[in-house]
Amino acid sequence: MIRLSPYIFFVGGFLTYASIFFSSATVSMTMSVIGMTISLYIWYILAWNRDRHLATMKKKGYVKPQNCAEQKIAGNSRIWVILYSASYLTMNFAGLYIIRAIIENIDMSLDTMSMEELITLLGSGYVLSSWLFFITGIASIFLYGKLITMLYNDEMKIQSLESKQRNIPVLILKPLSVVIMVIFTLITYGLFSWFMRYRLAAIQRFHNQIEKKLDELEESFKDKAKNIKKEKEEQPSKSISEEILEKYSRSLASSEESDDRKLIIASLFKDLGNLKSDQARSLLNDLLSKQLLTENEFNRLTRLLV
Structure with missing residues (x-):
């Protein structure tokens, strides 16, 4: 205005x-x-x-x-x-x-x-x-x-x-x-008209200020709602990542036979598809740092994720 x-x-x-x-x-x-x-x-x-x-x-x-x-x-x-x-x-x-x-x-x-x-x-x-x-x-x-x-x-x-x-x-x-x-x-020879218009201009100005403040609050609430929604969307991914890490930490630690380990690695790769690429790489790094994956297995899985 x-x-x-x-x-x-x-x-x-x-x-x-x-x-x-x-x-x-x-x-x-x-x-x-x-x-x-x-x-x-x-x-x-x-x-x-x-x-x-x-x-x-x-x-x-x-x-x-x-x-x-x-x-x-x-x-x-x-x-x-x-x-x-x-x-x-x-x-x-x-x-x-x-x-x-x-x-x-x-x-x-x-x-x-x-x-x-x-x-x-x-x-x-x-x-x-x-x-x-x-x-x-x-x-x-x-x-x-x-x-x-x-x-x-x-x-x-x-x-x-x-x-x-x-x-x-x-x-x-x-x-x-x-x-x-x-x-x-x-x-009043038009004097009352000046007063009426002055009052109307003040009302328009004040109402516009209230609208702007309310718009800012509504925008702030929308941003907070988006952030909460985003956090909720990301939360399941974190839970899945933790579940996968916990699951394969036990499996890989107890697996020594070559055939069983290949099946576990294949299953791990399949489950990694449920994660974002950066989360999948982070999980593989965790397994590698815990020496649950060999360098060869880590490199092979990393290449497959690309």
Whole structure:
């Protein structure tokens, strides 16, 4: 995931709201544009993190396609961020055009004009911008609610599905009410939106840290299980090797007749086939060191093992 540092929220919020306190139109406009850019960037990163988290959970099998269908979890939320960005920017630029048209064409000291006179004075561009501002404003509110559902509430659903498959806590216990969020955002002039996104970024970051720790533990458990399995697989070979050594130590020690010894050597070679080559050579070395095998017998058996 991409981590969003807390300072980016402070900088973005400061530039967005501090711009209204500057008398210079250029400075105010520049700060406002930078603030909007940071705001939309945060939306996109939150969506990117959400989509990647969902894709990872699907890949690991913690979230099934049928779960997404049942919970109405869409796979791609970034497209909605792009639509929201286009609508939001269009609304703001249309609003700026309206304000500029009013400031440049209307003398505030004059008497109140009728709507027909106002439209005639401002021109068709003002009417078009007004309609564009109204339509994109409604669209932005709808898309904003959609983003809350997809980023915040879907994150709760994904975490809930994941927690059923592995021992991991759900950090979002209740979904947000889209209507209440929209109302609070409008009342606070967008300030509540910054707080919600900051909280969501913190949740994503903390949940990702928990997942990494859990993945490390699971990987450690898997490695231990593999080592135990490997030890168990090797253990029977060691037991067989010891049994063969014990068996033929007695047989070779008590065998002096040539015919019997040949049969014992042949049987030994057959049993050596149940061992790995390095274990078989080690066993022959033990028999040779105990003088239970002659140099000739040792060399012959060693050549046959190759």
